[in-house]
Amino acid sequence: MIELRGMTWSHPRGYDPMVATTRAWAEQSGVTIHWDKRSLQDFESFPVEELARQYDLIVIDHPHVGQIVAEHCLAPLDVPGREAERAALARASVGQSYPSYEYAGRQWAFPIDAAAQVMAFRADLIEPPKDWAGVLALARAGQVVLPMLAPHSMMSFFTLAANLGHPCATAEGELIDPAIGAQVVDRLAEITALIDPANFAMDPIAASEAMARPDAKVALMPLGYGYVSYAMPGFRPHTLSFTDIPLPGARGSALGGTGIAVSAFSQHRDAAIDYAYWVASGPVQSGLYASSGGQPGHADAWADAAVNAATGDFYRNTRNTLEAAYVRPRHRGYMAFQDAASKRLSAGLVGGETPAAIVADLNRMFRESF
Secondary structure (H helix, E strand, O other): EEEEEEEEOOHHHHHHHHHHHHHHHHHHOOOEEEEEEOHHHHHHHHHHHHHHOOOOEEEEOOHHHHHHHHHHOOOOOOOEEEHHHHHHHHOOOOOOOHHHHEEEEEEEEEEEOEEEEEEEEOOOOOOOOOOOOHHEEEEOOOOOOOOOOOOOOHHHHHHHHHHHHOOOOOOOOOOOOOHHHHHHHHHHHHHHOOOOOOHHHOOOHHHHHHHHHHOOOOOOOEEEEEEEHHHHHOOOOOOEEHHHHHHHHOOOOOOOOOOOEOOOOOOHHHHHHHHHHHHOOOOHHHHHHHHOOOOOOOOHHHHHHHHHHHOOOHHHHHHHHHHHEOOOOOOHHHHHHHHHHHHHHHHHHHHOOOHEEEEEEEEHHHHOOO
């Protein structure tokens, strides 16, 4: 019997569906997979090459692809003879999820989880705002939480810039026009001045937890990665509702999500690739993957009536945002830039620095990341 090892991230959404699908795959194929998990912060920053030397299967974030191509640590999934399966996966992409894992002409992962910054709220406490002015009104009333822990401050910067019609650069040069960047920093400064400074230590999970508490003081997360778990009755004392971002056209949200990748060092590469194709497929994604607490990356699941009924229409209500999302840079130096730039942005906001000074540093750091 073939035994594989996999690494995913430590949250029910990231871990539970991998364990559940692995059981079904073992019955079907005879191949077993043992899954380990690491924290969300580790997931966003840990070197993929190190993981690839220890694991056959790795759940990755798409901005890693430039780094993994340079390090030759993942096996491309565009193997001969499976063109029809890949074409079906590409057609079923939620927004740019599938092409976000394509780099240098090869496909390095398949989306198994689709996400972007969306809006979350407590429907029993507030009416969701229709625009940013409504967000600011709720912030003045003390009802807004906005995750600003790195890298999420930078994710909101990306979203606001792209929504203005000036998406941040993904190739060498300046990250953003200084005047546009200053506008974005001004917007972030305005809202962060109205909310608890503790937001600078919060990620979307912490923000969602704060809203789902019985004694919640906050009822709206206007920009943050959506976690379907919080839309499921019984997961927490109160369920959260999710909808499109409160910005014109719901466009420009920073794309997130995860993909399933195979180590280039695996002794059982073919067996690992077989599982990757299977777990990313429509029937698995809209069936066992979704019912096990996953947040699928396949369009069949996002349109499925039963999947939506179980999650308060999480998928239908945020789909427009996903379809119009912005894909972050993916070059080799990007991940280090993302962490450093997020911390620089947050420090500038906390310290009340001028937008021009903050943007100048972000542009310099982006140029240096190449």
